[in-house]
Amino acid sequence: MPRAVQLELLDGFQVLPTDFEKADEKYGMLTRGGKTIYRYRVKDYRIYFEKQGDIINVLCVLNKNTFKDFLYRSKWPMSEDQLLQENPKFWQLLESR
Numbered sequence: 202m203p204r205a206v207q208l209e210l211l212d213g214f215q216v217l218p219t220d221f222e223k224a225d226e227k228y229g230m231l232t233r234g235g236k237t238i239y240r241y242r243v244k245d246y247r248i249y250f251e252k253q254g255d256i257i258n259v260l261c262v263l264n265k266n267t268f269k270d271f272l273y274r275s276k277w278p279m280s281e282d283q284l285l286q287e288n289p290k291f292w293q294l295l296e297s298r
Contacts, residue, residue: 202262210262213243218255231286238295240282249295260295 220227229240241248242265250259285291 210243210246210248214241214248214259216241216250216257218252218257229282231282231291233286233292238286240285 216228227241231238231240237251238260239250239252241250245265247263247265248259249261249263250257252258
């Protein structure tokens with residue numbers, strides 16, 4: 202990923218641990234086996250991350266079109282978060298990074 206894109210994403214990804222203290226739908230949330238992963242969109246990318254105490258750990262950054270196009274074309278009746286958290290390949294992708 203080009204450095205300019207990385208800097209742009211960092212600029213748009215201003216997440217603090219205190220953001221989770223208020224109930225809001227700012228982040229998508231996926232859970233599996235007691236592990237919670239959050240999703241946040243910045244421009245054409247989705248950032249998948251986890252909160253560990255006061256630390257925000259980014260797991261991966263993916264181009265949003267890969268997932269969005271797939272879900273749009275297949276017109277699943279479930280939410281995107283539900284589809285992702287039930288797909289073992291998604292969790293393997295996150296754990297392999």
